C-alpha cells in the first residue's frame with residue numbers, strides 16, 4: 001500500500017483529521033476512520049479531538065487590541081501547529097443545527113486571530129493545502145448538510161485552499177452510519193480522486 005501511495009501521488013502528504021463531535025466514537029468519526037483506512041500506509045495521519053483540546057473563547061482583536069504579545073499557547077498552539085504541518089485538513093464535524101459543531105466553529109474562528117497575527121503568515125502557509133469534510137446528519141436528506149459544506153468550502157476558498165471532497169452520512173445513534181451503505185462506499189473512494197489528480 002505504501003508503494004501505491006507513492007505511485008498515486010500521495011507521497012509526502014500529511015492528513016490532519018479534526019474530530020468535532022461532542023461525543024467519542026460517533027458516526028462522523030466512524031466515517032472518517034473508514035475513509036482513512038484507504039490512505040496508503042506511507043501517508044501520515046494525525047487525529048485530534050477538538051473536545052480534548054478546548055480552545056479559549058475567541059476574542060476579536062483585529063481592529064485595535066493587537067493579538068496580545070506571546071502568540072498562541074496551549075491547546076491553541078497545538079491546533080495551530082497541527083494545522084500548519086498538515087497538507088490536508090479533514091474536518092469531521094457532525095451536523096449540529098445545520099452547521100458545524102460549536103467546537104469546530106470555534107476552531108475556525110481562531111483562524112481569524114491567526115490571520116491577524118502577521119508574523120504567523122497564516123494565509124500564505126494555508127494556501128495550497130486541501131480541505132475535506134466528513135459529516136453525519138440524522139436527517140435522511142443530504143441537502144440539509146449544505147450550510148455545513150458551504151461554511152467549510154467557502155472558508156477553504158477564502159484561504160486559497162483546494163476542496164478535496166465531502167462525505168455526508170446519515171445516522172443518529174453511534175453506529176447508525178454503519179447501515180448507510182451508500183456513504184460507506186463513498187468513504188472508501190474519498191481519497192482516491194486526490195491520488196489520481198497528481
Ligand SMILES: Cc1cc2nc3c(=O)[nH]c(=O)nc-3n(C[C@H](O)[C@H](O)[C@H](O)COP(=O)(O)O)c2cc1C
Pocket residue numbers: 021022023025026027028029094095096097098099136137138139144170171172173174
Ligand atoms: C446539538 C445537536 C444538534 C443537531 N442538529 C442536527 C441538525 O440540524 N440536523 C440533523 O440532521 N441532525 C442534527 N443532529 C443529529 C446529529 O447530527 C446526529 O446525531 C449525528 O449522528 C451526530 O454525529 P456523531 O455521531 O458523529 O456525534 C444534532 C445533534 C445534536 C447533539
